[in-house]
Amino acid sequence: MHKSIELPILYFGTPVVLISTTNDDGSTNIAPSSSIWWLAQSCMVGLDGSSKTTENLKKRKECVLNLASAENVSQVDGIANTTGMKSVPLHKRRLGYRYLKDKAGEVQFNLQESEAVKANRIKECKVQLEATVEKIHRFSEQSILPVYAFELNVVRTHVCESLLMGENHQYVDPDKWHPLIMNFRKFYTTNDYIHPSKLSEASAEKYHVRNMTGLKAKTMKLLFGVIYRNHRRLDN
Numbered sequence: 431m432h433k434s435i436e437l438p439i440l441y442f443g444t445p446v447v448l449i450s451t452t453n454d455d456g457s458t459n460i461a462p463s464s465s466i467w468w469l470a471q472s473c474m475v476g477l478d479g480s481s482k483t484t485e486n487l488k489k490r491k492e493c494v495l496n497l498a499s500a501e502n503v504s505q506v507d508g509i510a511n512t513t514g515m516k517s518v519p520l521h522k523r524r525l526g527y528r529y530l531k532d533k534a535g536e537v538q539f540n541l542q543e544s545e546a547v548k549a550n551r552i553k554e555c556k557v558q559l560e561a562t563v564e565k566i567h568r569f570s571e572q573s574i575l576p577v578y579a580f581e582l583n584v585v586r587t588h589v590c591e592s593l594l595m596g597e598n599h600q601y602v603d604p605d606k607w608h609p610l611i612m613n614f615r616k617f618y619t620t621n622d623y624i625h626p627s628k629l630s631e632a633s634a635e636k637y638h639v640r641n642m643t644g645l646k647a648k649t650m651k652l653l654f655g656v657i658y659r660n661h662r663r664l665d666n
Contacts, residue, residue: 446506446610446617448496449475450541450549451486458541458550459486459514460533462506464612466495471584472564479568479576480522482514487580491563492547495582496555498610500619505537505554506610507617510628512536520653521575525632546586556590556607574651 449461461483465476473495477484487493498506512530513522534541534552541550544560551558561582570577595603608619615630616623 444612446498446612447475448498448502448506448552448555449483450494450496450552451483451492452490452549453482453486453514454489457531458534459483460496460509460539460552461514462498462510473559473561473582473584475580475582477578477580478519478522479578480515480519484578485515487563488566490548492549493561493563493582494544494547494549494551495559495561495584496552497557497559499556500608500610500624502554503610503617503619503625505539507625507628508537509533511631525629544586551588556593557602558588559584560586560588574647 444464444466446462446464447466449463451459451461453459459482461477461481463475463477463483467474475495477487483493509530511525511527512533513519513527514529514531514533516529518527518529530536533539540553542553544551544558547560547562549560551560561584563580564583565581567579567581568576569579589602591599593602593607595601595606611618611620612627615627617625617627
C-alpha cells in the first residue's frame with residue numbers, strides 16, 4: 431500500500447559527478463552533484479542558481495564531468511557541504527555549508543589539463559567527460575530559490591584503461607566499474623551501502639524553504655530575490 435506524503439525535497443539520487451569549472455582567477459572549482467542524467471552524447475545537470483558552478487558555467491560555457499567511483503567516497507564527502515562562493519548563500523549557511531576555494535587541495539585530488547575545454551579534469555576519477563554548454567534553462571519558477579538546468583554536450587571522453595572491455599576496448603566493463611551513487615543522502619555503489627554523507631547532518635526539514643507558502647513564502651522569496659538578483663543578470 432502506498433501513502434500520500436509531502437517530501438521536503440524531491441531528491442532520490444543518481445551517480446555522483448564532480449563538476450569541475452574554471453573560476454575568474456583561473457583556479458578550479460569542484461562541485462559534487464547527483465542531479466544529472468544522460469542521453470546519447472548529451473546530458474542535463476540541475477544546479478542551485480546561487481552556486482559557483484552555476485556562475486562559472488554561465489560565464490565560460492564549459493566544464494568537466496568527473497564520475498566518482500567507490501574509492502572516491504571520502505574525498506567526495508570531504509567537500510560535500512562546501513561552496514566556492516566567498517559569501518556563503520543564506521540557505522546553504524542554514525545547512526552548514528562553508529566557503530572553500532581550493533577543494534582539490536582539501537581532499538588531495540590531483541588536477542590534469544583537459545584536451546577540448548579549459549576546465550581541469552580530476553585524475554583520481556576513472557571516467558572524465560569534457561563538456562560544453564548547449565542551452566541554459568531556468569525552471570521551477572514558483573521556487574523561492576533560483577534553479578537551473580544546463581544542457582551539456584560531451585565533446586571528449588576519458589576512461590581508465592583498466593575499465594575497458596570489448597574487441598576495440600570501447601565499452602566499460604560493469605564488473606569493474608563501480609560508480610558512487612547517492613541515494614537519499616547516503617552513499618552506495620552498485621547494491622552496497624558504503625558510507626554516510628555529511629549532507630545528512632542537516633535536518634531534512636531545513637529543505638522546506640523551497641516549499642513554503644503564504645506570507646512566509648512571499649517574505650522569503652523577496653529576501654532571496656534581493657540576495658540572488660546578480661544571478662538573474664547572467665540569464666542572458
